[in-house]
Amino acid sequence: MAESKIIGALEMGTTKVAVLIAEVIDTYRLNIIGSAVVPSEGIKKGRIYDAKKANRCVHMAITDAEKSAGVNLKTVYMTVTGSDIQGERQVGKAQISHMAKVVTEYDVNRAQEEAKRRQLPDGRVYVQFMRNPFEVDGVRVDEPYSVKGNELQANYWAVHADEVLLKRQIEIVNSFMVKVDEVFLAGLASGRVVATDDEKEKGIVVLDIGGGSTDYAVYSDGYVLRTGVIDVGGDHITNDLSLAFRIPWENAEQIKIEQAKAVIREDETDEMVWMRGDLSIGDRKISRRTIQKVVHARLEELFQVVKHDIDPILSEYKLSGSVVLTGGTSRLTAIEALAHQTLKMPVRMGRNPDWVIPELQGPEMSSVIGLLQFAFSDVSGDLPEQPRQRSLFSRFSGLLHR
Amino acid sequence: MAVSLTPVSENKVAIIGLGDEGCRMVAALDVPQQWEIECRLWDSSVESLSGYEEIESMKPEVLGVKITHGFGCGGQSDLGRSVFLQEQELCSDLIAGKELVILVSSLGGGFASGFAPELAKFCQTRGVPVISFCKMPFSFQGRKCMESAKQALNRLRENSIAAPTFECDDYLPWLDEAGLAHKAIEQGNQELQVAVMNLCFLLFEEGLYEFGFKTLLAVFDLDICKTIVFSVRGKDPAACVEQIKERLVEKFPNGEFRVDRSLVSIVGSKSLAVDDVSLVNKTLSDLVGKPEKSFFGACIDPGREDCTVVAYLNIHLGRQFELSDLAAAPTSEKATPSVRKKSPKRGKSKSKKAAEVTAPDDSQGFFDHILRESNRGYFENTPSNNWNGIDLDVPTYIRRGIRVKT
Ligand SMILES: Nc1ncnc2c1ncn2[C@@H]1O[C@H](COP(=O)(O)OP(=O)(O)O)[C@@H](O)[C@H]1O
Ligand SMILES: [Mg+2]
Numbered sequence: 098m099a100e101s102k103i104i105g106a107l108e109m110g111t112t113k114v115a116v117l118i119a120e121v122i123d124t125y126r127l128n129i130i131g132s133a134v135v136p137s138e139g140i141k142k143g144r145i146y147d148a149k150k151a152n153r154c155v156h157m158a159i160t161d162a163e164k165s166a167g168v169n170l171k172t173v174y175m176t177v178t179g180s181d182i183q184g185e186r187q188v189g190k191a192q193i194s195h196m197a198k199v200v201t202e203y204d205v206n207r208a209q210e211e212a213k214r215r216q217l218p219d220g221r222v223y224v225q226f227m228r229n230p231f232e233v234d235g236v237r238v239d240e241p242y243s244v245k246g247n248e249l250q251a252n253y254w255a256v257h258a259d260e261v262l263l264k265r266q267i268e269i270v271n272s273f274m275v276k277v278d279e280v281f282l283a284g285l286a287s288g289r290v291v292a293t294d295d296e297k298e299k300g301i302v303v304l305d306i307g308g309g310s311t312d313y314a315v316y317s318d319g320y321v322l323r324t325g326v327i328d329v330g331g332d333h334i335t336n337d338l339s340l341a342f343r344i345p346w347e348n349a350e351q352i353k354i355e356q357a358k359a360v361i362r363e364d365e366t367d368e369m370v371w372m373r374g375d376l377s378i379g380d381r382k383i384s385r386r387t388i389q390k391v392v393h394a395r396l397e398e399l400f401q402v403v404k405h406d407i408d409p410i411l412s413e414y415k416l417s418g419s420v421v422l423t424g425g426t427s428r429l430t431a432i433e434a435l436a437h438q439t440l441k442m443p444v445r446m447g448r449n450p451d452w453v454i455p456e457l458q459g460p461e462m463s464s465v466i467g468l469l470q471f472a473f474s475d476v477s478g479d480l481p482e483q484p485r486q487r488s489l490f491s492r493f494s495g496l497l498h499r
Numbered sequence: 500m501a502v503s504l505t506p507v508s509e510n511k512v513a514i515i516g517l518g519d520e521g522c523r524m525v526a527a528l529d530v531p532q533q534w535e536i537e538c539r540l541w542d543s544s545v546e547s548l549s550g551y552e553e554i555e556s557m558k559p560e561v562l563g564v565k566i567t568h569g570f571g572c573g574g575q576s577d578l579g580r581s582v583f584l585q586e587q588e589l590c591s592d593l594i595a596g597k598e599l600v601i602l603v604s605s606l607g608g609g610f611a612s613g614f615a616p617e618l619a620k621f622c623q624t625r626g627v628p629v630i631s632f633c634k635m636p637f638s639f640q641g642r643k644c645m646e647s648a649k650q651a652l653n654r655l656r657e658n659s660i661a662a663p664t665f666e667c668d669d670y671l672p673w674l675d676e677a678g679l680a681h682k683a684i685e686q687g688n689q690e691l692q693v694a695v696m697n698l699c700f701l702l703f704e705e706g707l708y709e710f711g712f713k714t715l716l717a718v719f720d721l722d723i724c725k726t727i728v729f730s731v732r733g734k735d736p737a738a739c740v741e742q743i744k745e746r747l748v749e750k751f752p753n754g755e756f757r758v759d760r761s762l763v764s765i766v767g768s769k770s771l772a773v774d775d776v777s778l779v780n781k782t783l784s785d786l787v788g789k790p791e792k793s794f795f796g797a798c799i800d801p802g803r804e805d806c807t808v809v810a811y812l813n814i815h816l817g818r819q820f821e822l823s824d825l826a827a828a829p830t831s832e833k834a835t836p837s838v839r840k841k842s843p844k845r846g847k848s849k850s851k852k853a854a855e856v857t858a859p860d861d862s863q864g865f866f867d868h869i870l871r872e873s874n875r876g877y878f879e880n881t882p883s884n885n886w887n888g889i890d891l892d893v894p895t896y897i898r899r900g901i902r903v904k905t
Binding site: 142144146180333335336341346387391398402 | 877884892899901
């Protein structure tokens, strides 16, 4: 009989909580057997501000997914986002010890240990270590072994989070008797599905624009060079529209989804659009140009912030790759044109893998699907995309049973 | 035939110092060129204007010579009013093309008390909004003086969008050992100057101007409101907050007041963070209640070490305002606020600045700031979304001064 194992993926997004349950058969086949998407509550800008409400919707999502799968979840993988998650470059150096001055495993180990030795300030915990290319005497090398030189440098992109916030999120899941196997950066999870291996070699920026936050990840030569979270997303567009037109949130959201365009054509500037109001405000005509001004300003700024953050690494690695957009806000009309204008790179829209059923195909699902893929590779023993530190799990259990 | 026409000044705002003290206060202002502001010094006394010859740009001018022969109005506000009637031409020249007139005067004397309300009315009827900064006399200057000041103030209020007042009595703690008022007067003048400069700063550097005064009107839209202005200076925002508390307790010992609107402007050093702004905001709303509308301007001046907070609070009175509402209870020592002498340098043009997301740094050389209605909508009550000193939760179109027609 085939051996099967249940894995779960959970995303507590700012707009929706998504849970996927899948069956791994014979360690090589992945079947999604249950899913649930529930509107988020108590979460703003990737952060839980009302634990009670968040608790309720996470609970609902988990039980709904369990019902549809007909199994109980014991453990889940979970994405994390929010600007309290930060990354920094960590380096470790080792003098090359071999008589012939070629790099050996001994040197690699020493350099790597040194790089990971840095203690974080109180209240911060490591989430992920991403290995970056080694350097020998300041020259980047893909494979350090047997390279000749004097000094070996190990490089990492280390991501850490606020312990209290992370704990709060894990505790919510734990309170339903579901354990968190591992946490994974939302942006990297999306990157797993919307960017191809080839693109990750050549250089690509993955931008997951969600409701309350935007996650980015920069890949090149197969490495994750940078990740980051900006606490701006589609909610900000809605809020800006709601303040600009002094209309309720729901109307602003509707205008955004139905009418907003990131860039407009000349001949559209004079167009008026009807806003269907409720009884209190009635129907109203507003100009498309004004909507566009508000939306354009917000998105342009978002891309400028991203550009400001990633430019240093792009120029350091002389990257001339492309950008792929995903997340719910990437559905906004003409957003790729504006992204292209601002970021000055080729831009394409992300797509989820074909094996995913149509109901789960939207760009807002990329991160939870990517997370599931990661969980799959984790249990099936596939090498994960990036060499990672395997001690993370013990870290989180440690965090909770203190 | 050569016709020479004096070109109409292109400046949008005029600041007019009226009377002896009004001129003194305006003359000391260091208004940066790039702010489109024109300053004027007007008085009816030759003597008091005699010190200002070197400030040609402010065109010190003796008015009403035919009436007072350059000897001043001698405390008679009726004379001040007559002077106005004689000088209407000068006034209409001045306000041509102006979008805002700021009057600075010390009330209770003759010239300013008579002239300022007439001028305000003149501007207002021609569609030019007026903000009248007024200094009120010490109560020990006598009933007559105070009465005349109050009358002038009431008329100014009717004809201005705002009439922020500075009560000399508030500065009694600055009387020197010999009981001389000199320092207290100086202190009051300085606060008024800070307030004027700050308002101009908000106008020209923070985009209030671009809003076509809508924001300004929203702040100052006073019927039966009284605008209180004060500025405090401390080593950091926390120190300012302490002083704000003292000030408010001093002004309202019984704690009976309700703030309708507020406009708070903070100028701080490089370390000024959005959280500091929130701290000041919170302190104020803890003390005076959450205003129905509040506006914030915060900016970083990389050249300075300390912090200045200027608060305009509009108190809703619900009844006719009486000066006695403002109790003066002199207490402890205070740090001395002073006029910012260094004018902000702007390295980049406005439009460019608006188009770029800029991070404050040493080379910046111009102020980086945020103007926001403290209403962040959906994100109200969430931590500020600080990115290089900017609160990203505030709508971008507001921060970039993009006008939207709704
Ligand atoms: N057609 C659309 N046009 C513009 N924005 C959209 C559209 N559909 C969804 N959104 C926005 O996408 C955001 C949700 O994206 P999602 O990736 O689900 O967020 P999160 O992962 O943070 O929960 C919301 O702000 C929503 O308004
Ligand atoms: Mg998401």
